[in-house]
Amino acid sequence: MDAHAEALRSDPYTSNGTFSATNRPGCYELLSRMWIRATDGLVADRSKGDEWFGRLWKLHTETTRFYHTAVHLEEMLHFFRVLEERGCMSGVSETERQAILLSIFFHDAIYESRSSSNEENSAQLFQEFCRDTKSPDAVVNTLVDEFILATKTHMTSDNHTVALATFLDLDMAVLGKHLESYISYASMIRREYDFIPHDTYCQKRADVLEAFMGNRVFGTKVMYDAFEERAKENVRYEVDLLRAGSIPKKLVSVMFI
Template sequence: MAAVTTLLDRWVAAARGAGASAAEPDLEAAGGYLLGRWSEPQRQYHDVTHLTAVLDVVDEYADLAAAPDRVRLAAWMHDAIYDPRALGDANERDSAEFAEGLLTTLGTPPQVAAEVARLVGLTAGHATGETDPDGELLCDADLAILAAEPDRYAAYTEAIRREYAHVPDEAFRAARAQVLVSLLELPAIYRHAPLHAAWEARARANLEKELRALAG
């Protein structure tokens, strides 16, 4: 229970830092609801462990963001709605809409709720503008797993396959390869300089190795 309490504390602190005016019990209830969503049975990778990992990166590199609490809220919201059977970027669109509605209900200023929703939407393609430090940090944190050591990266790919167990092997390989190619075609997987320097080469090596395995 301690881990859940810690996550709830982090949620409440981020919401307060971003201007939420709701009473403490309401904020805690919203955090508990979000944790329930992140714990849904269809999630094999996009779960509380992933949420925690993204939050940890955001916290570690918070000085790179213009408004770190907004990035933290976007981390909480970016896969709040997750259905492996959804088409295209429906999960990201639905999560962005959900984020704006929930944050507005919690008394967050409308411009903040809209900005968090915008950040959530960026995780559909992980493409950001040239002057978007908050979007860059969220996307860098979301993609941190790509630079994992081999054993952890393998566990990640296995979890992704389990999430898409309903997809036949051939169709999965084709769709997964398309995702990998789109990531490799980004000008940079990681946009913030310290993360790019630390992670870019290893992430590209992992993606290229997985792509070869899918083809072979």
């Protein structure tokens, strides 16, 4: 494992077990700073940009969310910065980097666990943002649409650009957490789907996770080297629990950052 992958694998964010923004000092500030970068050159009226940031923050701190929160965005933005700082995004243009950042902010903007059209609805919200702010960059807008919709399946493909593979890897980085923190993540997913009966949840969740077992989870080399093995181990651990009729039910003692 090279130094870049090892740094990612040992990153303290892989030991974070809280997904509540109220328990994460600095979360709002980081998202606010990265939002300014994401919208640089696209939003002429900064007050309009601030208005949209407030709207996205409100969506990602809804009380019905337990994992798909502002902290999920924070973690994706953190790993984006780490990859960038370590020179692991040399194949991603500045335009594509802006598209990745915007996709991070919008990909879970609409999240209703009972809905099967969250991705489409989130993409529609992004297009509303483009119209409202008169965003002029058609290339960025098209890329963001593509990236958001790709999260519907999360299947890696040789046809993916480096930029798309990077974005999807950032979204899947949670699977490569240390086991204690992975279990915390899994328990939060259950809370978002608490309307599904226990046995049905165990079966359906296990079926979804097993799809990852037969495919490559991470599309970029550095994220694959850092997290693929641990992600597969984590997923197998949860699948075994689910097949035995058990669901991770509570947060465990983990390092919060």
